[in-house]
Amino acid sequence: MENYHPLKLENQLCFPIYVIAKEIIGLYRPFLDELDITYSQYLVMMVLWEKDGLTVNQVGEKLYLDSGTLTPLLKRLESKGFVIRKRKKEDERVVQVFLTDQGGNLQQKACEIPLKMQEELNLTNEDLLELKETVQKILNKIQK
Structure with a gap:
C-alpha cells in the first residue's frame, strides 16, 4: 500500500460501479429496442407489472426517482400506449398509473430479457445471486 493514493481512479469504489451500470444498461438496449422502450421505461413497466395502479409517488x-424525472418517463410510456395516468376521484392531487392492454401484453415479450442478459454476461445463477446480494448489502448500508 505504499503507492496507494486515495484519489486515483483505480482506487475508487464508485468508478467501477458507475462503469458496470452504464455498460449493463447498454447491453439491455438491443433487447429493449425490440419492445420500443428505454431502460428507465423498462424499470417503470416492471414496477407496474408487479403491481398495477400505483400512484406516481x-x-x-420504488425506483428512487423524483416526480420531475418520473413524469416525463410516464408521459412517453403513455404516448406509446403502454400506460394511462388517472387522477384519483377521492383526491385529484394523486395520480395513479395503470397498464393498458398493450402495456400488459409487453410483459410476455419482456420475460425473455433476464435470461438473455444472463447469457450475454455469461454468468451462472450462483454468480448473479452473489453479485445481487453484495450490491443489496451495500445499498442497505447506504439507506440506513
Whole structure:
C-alpha cells in the first residue's frame, strides 16, 4: 500500500460501479429496442407489472426517482400506449398509473430479457445471486 493514493481512479469504489451500470444498461438496449422502450421505461413497466395502479409517488419510491424525472418517463410510456395516468376521484392531487392492454401484453415479450442478459454476461445463477446480494448489502448500508 505504499503507492496507494486515495484519489486515483483505480482506487475508487464508485468508478467501477458507475462503469458496470452504464455498460449493463447498454447491453439491455438491443433487447429493449425490440419492445420500443428505454431502460428507465423498462424499470417503470416492471414496477407496474408487479403491481398495477400505483400512484406516481409509489412508483417513484420504488425506483428512487423524483416526480420531475418520473413524469416525463410516464408521459412517453403513455404516448406509446403502454400506460394511462388517472387522477384519483377521492383526491385529484394523486395520480395513479395503470397498464393498458398493450402495456400488459409487453410483459410476455419482456420475460425473455433476464435470461438473455444472463447469457450475454455469461454468468451462472450462483454468480448473479452473489453479485445481487453484495450490491443489496451495500445499498442497505447506504439507506440506513
